[in-house]
Amino acid sequence: MTASHGTIQHGAVWVHAGKIAGVGAEVNAPASAAVIDATGLWLTPGIIDPHSHSALDGDVNEATSPVTPAMHMIDAFDNRDKALYQALAGGVTTELLLHGSANMIGGQAVVIKNKFGLDRDAMLFPHAPGSIKFASGENPKRVYGSRDQLPSTRMGNFEVMRQAFEDARAYMAEWDAYNAKAAKGDKTATAPKRDLKLEALADVLQGKLYVQIHCYRADEFLTEEAIAHEYGYKIRAFHHALEMYKVADKIEPEGTAIATFADWWGYKDEAWDAIPWNAVLCMRKGIRVALKSDSNDHIRRLNQEAGKMVHYGGATEDEAIRMVTLNPAWIIGVDDRTGSIDVGKDADLVLWNQDPLSTYARAQKVYIDGDLFFDASLSGFGTPHFSGAMHDAGGFGSDDEGEEDGQ
Amino acid sequence: MKSRLMLTCAAILGSSALAATPQPAPPQVAHVLAITGGKLLTVSHGTIENGVLVIANGRIAAVGEAGKVTVPAGAQIVDAHGLTVYPGLIDPETNFGLTEIEADEANNDLAEPSDEIMPHMHVYDAFHAETELIPVARLNGITNAVVAPASNDSIAGQDIFIQLYGADRDQMILGRDVALAMNFGADQRRRGGRGGHSEYPSTRMGLVTQLRQTFLDVQDYMARRDAAAQKKDDKPAKRDLKMEALIPYLKGEKPVVIGVYEAHDIESIMELAQEFHLKVILNHVTHSQDVLDKIAAWKVPVIVGSIYDFPKANERYDAVYTLPAELAKRGVKVAISSADAGGPVSSHSSRNLPYAAGFAVAYGLPYDEGLKAITLNVAEMFGFGDKLGSLDVGKMANVVVANGDPLDVRTEVKQVYINGVSVPMVDRQTTLRDEYSK
Numbered sequence: 001m002t003a004s005h006g007t008i009q010h011g012a013v014w015v016h017a018g019k020i021a022g023v024g025a026e027v028n029a030p031a032s033a034a035v036i037d038a039t040g041l042w043l044t045p046g047i048i049d050p051h052s053h054s055a056l057d058g059d060v061n062e063a064t065s066p067v068t069p070a071m072h073m074i075d076a077f078d079n080r081d082k083a084l085y086q087a088l089a090g091g092v093t094t095e096l097l098l099h100g101s102a103n104m105i106g107g108q109a110v111v112i113k114n115k116f117g118l119d120r121d122a123m124l125f126p127h128a129p130g131s132i133k134f135a136s137g138e139n140p141k142r143v144y145g146s147r148d149q150l151p152s153t154r155m156g157n158f159e160v161m162r163q164a165f166e167d168a169r170a171y172m173a174e175w176d177a178y179n180a181k182a183a184k185g186d187k188t189a190t191a192p193k194r195d196l197k198l199e200a201l202a203d204v205l206q207g208k209l210y211v212q213i214h215c216y217r218a219d220e221f222l223t224e225e226a227i228a229h230e231y232g233y234k235i236r237a238f239h240h241a242l243e244m245y246k247v248a249d250k251i252e253p254e255g256t257a258i259a260t261f262a263d264w265w266g267y268k269d270e271a272w273d274a275i276p277w278n279a280v281l282c283m284r285k286g287i288r289v290a291l292k293s294d295s296n297d298h299i300r301r302l303n304q305e306a307g308k309m310v311h312y313g314g315a316t317e318d319e320a321i322r323m324v325t326l327n328p329a330w331i332i333g334v335d336d337r338t339g340s341i342d343v344g345k346d347a348d349l350v351l352w353n354q355d356p357l358s359t360y361a362r363a364q365k366v367y368i369d370g371d372l373f374f375d376a377s378l379s380g381f382g383t384p385h386f387s388g389a390m391h392d393a394g395g396f397g398s399d400d401e402g403e404e405d406g407q
Numbered sequence: 408m409k410s411r412l413m414l415t416c417a418a419i420l421g422s423s424a425l426a427a428t429p430q431p432a433p434p435q436v437a438h439v440l441a442i443t444g445g446k447l448l449t450v451s452h453g454t455i456e457n458g459v460l461v462i463a464n465g466r467i468a469a470v471g472e473a474g475k476v477t478v479p480a481g482a483q484i485v486d487a488h489g490l491t492v493y494p495g496l497i498d499p500e501t502n503f504g505l506t507e508i509e510a511d512e513a514n515n516d517l518a519e520p521s522d523e524i525m526p527h528m529h530v531y532d533a534f535h536a537e538t539e540l541i542p543v544a545r546l547n548g549i550t551n552a553v554v555a556p557a558s559n560d561s562i563a564g565q566d567i568f569i570q571l572y573g574a575d576r577d578q579m580i581l582g583r584d585v586a587l588a589m590n591f592g593a594d595q596r597r598r599g600g601r602g603g604h605s606e607y608p609s610t611r612m613g614l615v616t617q618l619r620q621t622f623l624d625v626q627d628y629m630a631r632r633d634a635a636a637q638k639k640d641d642k643p644a645k646r647d648l649k650m651e652a653l654i655p656y657l658k659g660e661k662p663v664v665i666g667v668y669e670a671h672d673i674e675s676i677m678e679l680a681q682e683f684h685l686k687v688i689l690n691h692v693t694h695s696q697d698v699l700d701k702i703a704a705w706k707v708p709v710i711v712g713s714i715y716d717f718p719k720a721n722e723r724y725d726a727v728y729t730l731p732a733e734l735a736k737r738g739v740k741v742a743i744s745s746a747d748a749g750g751p752v753s754s755h756s757s758r759n760l761p762y763a764a765g766f767a768v769a770y771g772l773p774y775d776e777g778l779k780a781i782t783l784n785v786a787e788m789f790g791f792g793d794k795l796g797s798l799d800v801g802k803m804a805n806v807v808v809a810n811g812d813p814l815d816v817r818t819e820v821k822q823v824y825i826n827g828v829s830v831p832m833v834d835r836q837t838t839l840r841d842e843y844s845k
Contacts, residue, residue: 082717082718082719082720082721085724086717086718086724089724089725090724245839245840245843246843263756263758263759264755264756265543265755265836266507266508266539266540266755267508267509267510267755268508268509268510268511269508269510269511272508273839274836275836275837275839275840276836277836277840281840281843281844296717297715297717297747298747300715300724301766304762304766304816307815307816307817308816308817310816310817311816311817311818311819354769357816357817358815358816358817359762359765359766359768359769359814359815359816360765360768360769360815361769362769362770380723381723381724382723382724389720389721390720390721391720392719392720
């Protein structure tokens with residue numbers, strides 16, 4: 001199942017130097033190539049989760065201010081967390097590890113390849129674009145409202161954001177003025193003090209970071225897009241996006257994708273209008289749709305969440321598998337490197353014992369950059385590269401400690 | 408919900424006439440229905456590839472191969488060729504009607520936290536029959552469920568067994584006080600605290616001692632009550648509802664469902680349960696890998712849930728997924744519940760119950776056992792084995808028709824029958840879907 005050009009029955013894939021070198025009914029692999037007989041098995045691209053809080057040792061939210069764009073999730077990343085292993089056994093090869101949703105403007109994400117057993121730096125997705133997490137709605141207003149601080153309403157939420165961008169604009173103007181003077185050789189010009197927070201916000205305004213927004217309600221998608229237009233940045237994806245089916249026509253022209261749940265609903269007010277047909281309805285309106293876990297639980301079976309899309313709305317096999325491979329790759333900005341079985345892409349591949357869209361599928365082998373990182377037939381953990389002790393951060397890997405994102 | 412409940416008359420497969428003018432709910436369907444040509448998963452006696460199921464007066468009147476079952480003249484025929492027909496699914500643990508949006512405290516009636524010992528809390532007193540959660544689960548073929556209080560207390564209260572359809576609470580509750588909800592482990596030590604604020608019981612030692620004292624108190628209460636009954640001149644002893652509530656369970660007349668996760672906790676609480684001859688159903692047991700043989704030797708049935716609970720660090724990824732298979736292999740009667748891993752709102756995901764069973768099948772549970780774990784085994788554990796859980800003559804006609812394997816995530820349920828009534832296939836979510844799909 002290629003995710004980009006349909007399913008090939010009795011197909012072959014040639015992997016060379018960590019890349020896909022051939023794919024089709026037959027491939028021109030050299031005779032010296034090692035052959036893995038996958039007769040009776042299914043091959044998909046590696047599963048990609050565009051919304052995970054795994055392996056952060058509990059440090060998901062710097063919930064001390066509603067604007068914390070200078071936080072970097074890489075600083076909390078624990079590459080020996082058992083959640084990574086359990087996701088790997090579910091076929092997950094790439095994850096976007098996001099800041100939580102306590103803050104209107106949270107921190108900057110880290111993109112990992114799930115090469116469990118290698119050291120921290122070897123697990124980073126090389127040259128992946130940067131992403132920053134924004135939030136909206138109930139979580140920021142609950143976190144700060146419970147302390148009698150701004151924001152405690154949706155009015156407060158959005159005003160905090162706008163003020164942050166005004167501050168960033170002023171900061172950029174200071175630097176522009178200084179740079180202009182310095183360019184003219186003005187020796188009296190003094191550089192403004194660097195401010196990491198404003199620098200990060202300037203990166204947003206200059207389009208250097210993909211904006212990933214936790215957002216549930218129809219009205220808030222519209223407000224977020226309006227603010228993005230006002231300050232001149234693009235929104236890469238709305239995450240959760242449970243009410244997108246209500247305003248899909250309006251959001252589609254913006255080119256913003258969604259990363260949504262298959263069928264979660266009702267865990268809080270802003271999830272009350274969630275419907276399991278959301279993903280397929282939005283897809284039919286032309287929105288790029290990914291499914292995501294936001295949980296150390298569901299990350300282990302995102303293939304089944306994709307299978308539910310056949311049930312809820314009649315997605316084709318191709319469309320369903322794309323929601324957990326190529327589309328999340330686009331949201332992260334790595335769709336030119338992974339997310340489908342195409343020549344030239346990274347050899348991130350999963351062999352399944354059954355149709356991966358069924359309840360019964362188990363990942364048999366997981367390859368990342370052509371290297372075997374999980375093999376269910378091995379005893380013990382089934383991890384060729386990992387030995388020793390795993391860490392356990394506790395909780396469910398979500399952005400409110402001990403609870404799922406947003407609860 | 409009420410207006411939907413009124414539309415119960417004789418709608419059949421794929422009917423779009425469900426949005427008709429509301430009319431008074433008919434008492435029971437008197438007509439005869441024959442579901443023909445479908446693949447029948449009987450649960451009790453195998454699969455019938457081309458089967459006929461006759462429903463009359465809300466009960467299964469006949470079941471068998473096409474040609475061997477007489478379809479009564481005048482029966483309404485439901486063509487189920489290419490479809491799969493199976494008994495309604497039964498979720499062994501939900502909070503239906505005790506919560507709507509759990510984040511909104513005001514509408515929660517999940518547990519009474521004032522004391523650990525609350526056997527006199529009756530779920531039927533709080534059950535909100537009109538909850539939106541029930542139609543959502545019903546659309547995926549869940550027709551019955553156990554409603555239990557949340558797990559805060561060592562003894563949290565008494566469960567009800569419900570039908571997921573009916574005009575009101577009284578039609579929907581099939582059984583009151585069907586089981587006692589008990590819990591044991593780390594979570595019930597909620598009076599523990601740092602800085603000297605702890606109150607008894609704050610440890611497992613305290614929890615067990617408190618339970619043992621309670622059971623002894625009930626035995627003493629029973630003895631005094633019986634003695635008082637002998638002496639006719641004495642005025643009757645004051646009734647203590649907490650004590651009264653525990654009597655049927657100490658007499659072993661009804662099951663006690665013990666929610667417990669860890670192997671050592673299972674051993675501790677089972678020692679106490681055996682001391683008082685409780686009729687035990689073990690619940691959760693997701694970290695029981697080291698005591699599976701003991702569980703088999705105790706001959707107690709087990710509800711596994713959540714199958715998605717996380718293995719511990721340094722356990723193999725499938726340590727929990729394989730539990731139903733490992734238990735069944737040892738002859739243990741297994742049921743499976745719908746809970747997400749640690750999910751505080753499992754009732755919202757009750758519709759995913761069949762997929763949990765399917766996942767157990769993926770990890771070694773024989774298919775027939777997987778289906779039983781969410782139908783007949785649950786019915787038997789809670790005293791409804793003669794009424795529900797399989798396609799057998801005389802049982803209540805809770806029947807599901809779907810376009811494929813019930814345990815597969817891709818399968819869509821086409822029609823649900825409860826008590827022989829074709830249930831409108833609508834809920835709050837289909838309504839929103841249709842409203843925004845115009």
